[in-house]
Amino acid sequence: MTEGAYNPETDGAKTDFGSAMSYGDYLHLDALLAQQHPLSDAHDEMLFIIQHHTSELWMKLIIHEMTAARAALIAGQMPECFKMLARVGRIFEQLNQQWEVLRTMTPADYTTFRESLGPSSGFQSYQYRLIEYLLGNRNPNMLKPHAHVPEVSSLLTEELARPSFYDEAIRLLFRTVDGDERNVPAPQLDSPHISTPEIQDRWKTVYQNVDRYWTLYQLAEKLVDLEDYFRRWRFNHVTTVERVIGFKRGTGGTSGVGYLRRMLEVELFPELWHVRGEL
Numbered sequence: 001m002t003e004g005a006y007n008p009e010t011d012g013a014k015t016d017f018g019s020a021m022s023y024g025d026y027l028h029l030d031a032l033l034a035q036q037h038p039l040s041d042a043h044d045e046m047l048f049i050i051q052h053h054t055s056e057l058w059m060k061l062i063i064h065e066m067t068a069a070r071a072a073l074i075a076g077q078m079p080e081c082f083k084m085l086a087r088v089g090r091i092f093e094q095l096n097q098q099w100e101v102l103r104t105m106t107p108a109d110y111t112t113f114r115e116s117l118g119p120s121s122g123f124q125s126y127q128y129r130l131i132e133y134l135l136g137n138r139n140p141n142m143l144k145p146h147a148h149v150p151e152v153s154s155l156l157t158e159e160l161a162r163p164s165f166y167d168e169a170i171r172l173l174f175r176t177v178d179g180d181e182r183n184v185p186a187p188q189l190d191s192p193h194i195s196t197p198e199i200q201d202r203w204k205t206v207y208q209n210v211d212r213y214w215t216l217y218q219l220a221e222k223l224v225d226l227e228d229y230f231r232r233w234r235f236n237h238v239t240t241v242e243r244v245i246g247f248k249r250g251t252g253g254t255s256g257v258g259y260l261r262r263m264l265e266v267e268l269f270p271e272l273w274h275v276r277g278e279l
């Protein structure tokens with residue numbers, strides 16, 4: 001043993017895990033770290049897989065937080081709801097920063113293994129679709145790539161049966177501004193949220209009376225933050241895609257950059273953006 005080297009045992013650190021739960025046991029690292037299976041010999045395929053695995057893990061946490069944030073919103077527990085939304089914002093910062101790693105992959109690197117991907121594509125990420133559905137961007141046509149996995153289909157279909165986070169925010173908006181539930185618009189369950197002047201008018205009231213409607217004002221700004229982060233993710237994605245495959249069609253079968261540019265126009269919470277021109 002090296003003289004003078006730090007010895008964890010003399011410091012009291014536990015080092016015998018023959019019959020006690022260790023770090024790896026608790027985290028199931030054997031299972032987690034056995035899931036990276038490059039299909040080619042290309043050096044960069046490991047980067048590509050880990051980039052997607054980490055993204056899917058962060059998406060799992062976004063779903064966990066957004067589901068709980070919606071439950072808190074329904075229960076009127078606003079500080080708890082805001083805390084979870086703030087965390088979702090930080091997760092998006094992480095996801096947005098992560099593109100820096102993938103951007104080190106050049107077209108020459110990617111073409112060494114792109115063929116191995118077959119028709120698979122992020123387009124088929126059910127967690128991504130679930131996040132869109134949770135927030136209120138609900139296109140039932142996007143269920144089709146999941147028809148072959150009944151559990152995933154049910155998960156997405158069940159989400160489409162519940163009011164989205166934005167639907168619940170709108171319910172609180174009408175209840176608070178109107179003083180009752182009479183005019184609350186019916187949730188747009190299985191179609192993308194369409195902007196209405198009635199909703200925008202109430203958000204306008206909130207922004208013009210921030211002292212009176214402080215909680216709704218905070219909620220509105222948290223939603224704008226969230227959409228801002230989401231837009232930055234989409235922009236980072238499409239820009240990375242353009243620098244790596246240019247205008248080739250996607251492995252998922254879409255036009256590729258053309259499709260992703262169209263998605264940049266999605267508005268999750270349109271009234272919150274449009275009201276800004278009226279203030």
Ligand code: HEM
Nearest residue numbers: 051055121122123125128241244250251252253254256263
């Ligand atoms: C070099 C890297 C990447 C390329 C070339 C690429 C390319 C594409 C293309 C062309 C599409 C359109 C669908 C298709 O026809 O395939 C797409 C969709 C998608 N990709 Fe990627 N992608 C890359 C990295 C990533 C990463 C790291 C993620 C993280 C999870 C991701 C997630 C998605 C998602 C969620 C969609 C669906 C977007 C939507 O429907 O709005 N992609 N990608």
Ligand SMILES: N[C@@H](CC(=O)c1ccccc1NC=O)C(=O)O
Nearest residue numbers: 117120121122123249250251252
């Ligand atoms: N759609 C990409 C392939 C791709 O990026 C991908 C393939 C398998 C699993 C995840 C992927 N990431 C995002 O679409 C392409 O057309 O090159």
